[in-house]
Amino acid sequence: MKVVAIIPARLESTRLPNKPLLDIDGLPMAIHVLKRTMLCNDVDEVYVATCNQEIIDAVERYGGKGLMTSAEHPTGTDRIVEAIDNIDCDLVVNVQGDEPLIRPEHISASIKPLLEDDELEVTTLYCKKNELNNPNDVKLVKNLKGDVLYFSRADVPSPIRVKHNEILKQCGLYCFRKEFLKKFAAWKQTPLEKIESVELLRALERGYRIMAVEVSESQSVDVLEELEAVRKLMKNDELRKKY
DSSP states (O other): OOEEEEEEEOSOOSSSTTGGGOEETTEEHHHHHHHHHHTOTTOSEEEEEESOHHHHHHHHHTTOOEEEOOSOOSSHHHHHHHHTTTOOOSEEEEEOTTOTTOOHHHHHHHHHHHHHOTTOOEEEEEEEEOOOSOTTSOEEEEOTTSBEEEEESSOSSOTTTSOOOOEEEEEEEEEEEHHHHHHHHHSOOOHHHHHHTOTTHHHHTTTOOOEEEEOOOOOOOSSHHHHHHHHHHHTTOGGGGGO
16 A cells, blocks of 8 residues: 655644744754654655645755645645645555654554554544643543544543543544545534534544554644743654654
């Protein structure tokens, strides 16, 4: 199977403007994501999909491939569908542009279940985290087979009756079969997707399976405090030396 990774990125972030181009250890954030994705041996091609020429320029300056897309897409996944329209592939990995510490083995972990299960259409990743009350994190709960039951920005399962502080935090990466991804993007946004602002609910609400695979934590960047945390972590990150 041919696997293509697409990194959606845009400058118009409301919580952290110009996020993809913010500097982390001498490189724009989006370039860290690009370079680390390119280190994954299970990915055949990597592109950054954006509606901003400044991002295209940065990607090409650092030897990457950029794809210009419409500015009208409501989600990163919708942007990816436009980007892959003329790309021949079987599997599409959506690597979020605000995951500068993403690891190649994380990407491989999202691909493997789709190679092993012909009936599975989409996977995502999660890590265990001991932090409650953070609306920037998307949480998930899963069944005993590893399939996602629900995504929420609230703390699930609720600690109201049984006290706990461990949640499963979704990581910013999904892997789709290409044909399913095209179908997914053609559907209208669903009620729970709009309420939670979690696009994979669009598939869950229609009854499709999503397998969740556990990985080590990868710090995403949504707000300034997280950016500063990643800048500190990057200084001691062993993968940084490889690019």
